Amino acid sequence: MEYESNSSTWDGVYYYPHLFGGIMLTAALLGLSTSYFGGIMGFPTLPYMLPYLRNLQKKKGGKKRIRVYMDGCFDLMHYGHANALRQAKALGDELVVGLVSDEEIVTNKGPPVLSMEERLALVSGLKWVDEVIANAPYAITEDFMNRLFNEHKIDYIIHGDDPCLLPDGSDAYALAKKVGRYKQIKRTEGVSSTDIVGRILASMDDKEVCQVPKESSQNGEPAEMNKNAENLLKSKHASNFLPTSRRIVQFSNAKGPGPNARVVYIDGAFDLFHAGHVEILKSARQLGDFLLVGIYTDQIVSEQRGAHFPLMHLHERSLGVLACRYVDEVIIGAPWEITKDMITTFNISLVVHGTVSESKSSLNGELDPYSVPKSMGIFRMIESPKNITTTSVAQRIKANHEIYEKRNAKKEASEKKFYEERKYISGD
Structure with missing residues (x-):
C-alpha cells in the first residue's frame, strides 16, 4: 500500500527503535566506530547487523495485514452484493463488513425485507467476509470513522462507483475521502435489490395472467393463450445479467x-x-x-x-x-x-x-x-x-407492496441516471 515502506531494512528499525537506537547511542558515547566493534570486540559492524533486525521483524509477524471495511444494508442478498465484497477483500487481507441497522434502513430507505438476524446470517455466510459489525450507521460520521480506524484497525473504507447520498444530498463517504482512506470498486451491473423487488412485485400480476387453464379447447385457443402469457412473462422480466x-x-x-x-x-x-x-x-x-x-x-x-x-x-x-x-x-x-x-x-x-x-x-x-x-x-x-423460503420472502414484499412500489419508483430513477452517466472503471 502507499504508506508502506519498500525497504525491509527500515521496517526493522521501525519495529525495534529502542534496540537500534541503543546500539547507535552506545557507539556515539564511546566515540567508537562500527569498525572498532568489529575489529576489537568481534562485534558485527552495523551493515551486517541489519539482517538481524530484519529477522527480528519477521519473527514478530512480518508485514502488516491490511484491513478493509465495507458497509451496506445487504437486503435481498444477490450475486452483486457478493461480488462487491469479493472486490473489497481483494484490496486488503481482512474484510470487515458493517451491517446497517434495521432502524437506520427505515429512516433512510424504508423498511427492509429481511431482519437483522437474517441479513447477518447471509453476510457471515459469504466466503470473503472475515468479520461483521452489526448495527452499523448508515452514514459514516467522524466518531464512527475514528472507531473504525482506532478500535477495529481499519486501513481503508470501500464503496462502489455508484453514488451513495444521504437524505440531505451529501456524500455518505465524504469524510473517508477527505482523509485519504477511501477506495472504490466497480459496481456489478445487471442486478440490484431494487430490480429484484421489481421482479417480485411484477410477479403478482404475472401470476394472475398465467392462471389461464392449460386444457385446450376445440380450437386450442386457451392453451395457446397460456403459452403466450408465459412467454410474455419471461421476456418482460428477463434478467440483464x-x-x-x-x-x-x-x-x-x-x-x-x-x-x-x-x-x-x-x-x-x-x-x-x-x-x-x-x-x-x-x-x-x-x-x-x-x-x-x-x-x-x-x-x-x-x-x-x-x-x-x-x-x-x-x-x-x-x-x-x-x-x-x-x-x-x-x-x-x-x-x-x-x-x-x-x-x-x-x-x-x-x-x-x-x-x-x-x-x-x-x-x-x-x-x-x-x-x-x-x-x-x-x-x-x-x-x-x-x-x-423464497415464497415467504416474496410474500413480505407483496404484503407491503404500496410501500415498496413507492420506494422502487424513486430508486429506479436514480439507477437510470447512474447507468446513463456511468463510465467504465477497469478491474473488478
Missing part, C-alpha cells in the same frame, strides 16, 4: 474433492438466496468433507412453482450459492432425478434434503427423484434450521 466464465472462476474455489473425501450432495432451486439456504448448506457441509450443490434449471423451477418463478435465472442463482463459504462446488443446471451414473461420476457418498421445501413430490407424474440414493442407503433427510 450477462454471465461470463471469468465471473464463475472468480466465485469458484477452484479445487475438487480429494480421492478419499466424503462428498455430500444437496440440490434445489436456491432462488432469492436467503438465510434458510445458508443454514441448510452449513448443516449439509458438516456431514462430509466436500459439499456439492445441484442448482435446478429454470425450466424445472418453473414447472415446480409456476411460470412466475424462478425470480433469478440459473446463472444468478449459481453465483449466489457459490459465494457461500460452506459450498465447494455446484452443478449448474442439475437434473431433477439423481441417477446411479451421477452418483458414480461425482463420487457422492451422501445425498441430503431439508425438511422445508417448496418443491412438489413429483414432476409431471415422474417417480421420486431420490429413489436411487434411497435404494443405495445413502439418502438422509436433515432438519431445516429455518422455516424461511
Whole structure:
C-alpha cells in the first residue's frame, strides 16, 4: 500500500527503535566506530547487523495485514452484493463488513425485507467476509470513522462507483475521502435489490395472467393463450445479467474433492438466496468433507412453482450459492432425478434434503427423484434450521407492496441516471 515502506531494512528499525537506537547511542558515547566493534570486540559492524533486525521483524509477524471495511444494508442478498465484497477483500487481507441497522434502513430507505438476524446470517455466510459489525450507521460520521480506524484497525473504507447520498444530498463517504482512506470498486451491473423487488412485485400480476387453464379447447385457443402469457412473462422480466466464465472462476474455489473425501450432495432451486439456504448448506457441509450443490434449471423451477418463478435465472442463482463459504462446488443446471451414473461420476457418498421445501413430490407424474440414493442407503433427510423460503420472502414484499412500489419508483430513477452517466472503471 502507499504508506508502506519498500525497504525491509527500515521496517526493522521501525519495529525495534529502542534496540537500534541503543546500539547507535552506545557507539556515539564511546566515540567508537562500527569498525572498532568489529575489529576489537568481534562485534558485527552495523551493515551486517541489519539482517538481524530484519529477522527480528519477521519473527514478530512480518508485514502488516491490511484491513478493509465495507458497509451496506445487504437486503435481498444477490450475486452483486457478493461480488462487491469479493472486490473489497481483494484490496486488503481482512474484510470487515458493517451491517446497517434495521432502524437506520427505515429512516433512510424504508423498511427492509429481511431482519437483522437474517441479513447477518447471509453476510457471515459469504466466503470473503472475515468479520461483521452489526448495527452499523448508515452514514459514516467522524466518531464512527475514528472507531473504525482506532478500535477495529481499519486501513481503508470501500464503496462502489455508484453514488451513495444521504437524505440531505451529501456524500455518505465524504469524510473517508477527505482523509485519504477511501477506495472504490466497480459496481456489478445487471442486478440490484431494487430490480429484484421489481421482479417480485411484477410477479403478482404475472401470476394472475398465467392462471389461464392449460386444457385446450376445440380450437386450442386457451392453451395457446397460456403459452403466450408465459412467454410474455419471461421476456418482460428477463434478467440483464450477462454471465461470463471469468465471473464463475472468480466465485469458484477452484479445487475438487480429494480421492478419499466424503462428498455430500444437496440440490434445489436456491432462488432469492436467503438465510434458510445458508443454514441448510452449513448443516449439509458438516456431514462430509466436500459439499456439492445441484442448482435446478429454470425450466424445472418453473414447472415446480409456476411460470412466475424462478425470480433469478440459473446463472444468478449459481453465483449466489457459490459465494457461500460452506459450498465447494455446484452443478449448474442439475437434473431433477439423481441417477446411479451421477452418483458414480461425482463420487457422492451422501445425498441430503431439508425438511422445508417448496418443491412438489413429483414432476409431471415422474417417480421420486431420490429413489436411487434411497435404494443405495445413502439418502438422509436433515432438519431445516429455518422455516424461511423464497415464497415467504416474496410474500413480505407483496404484503407491503404500496410501500415498496413507492420506494422502487424513486430508486429506479436514480439507477437510470447512474447507468446513463456511468463510465467504465477497469478491474473488478
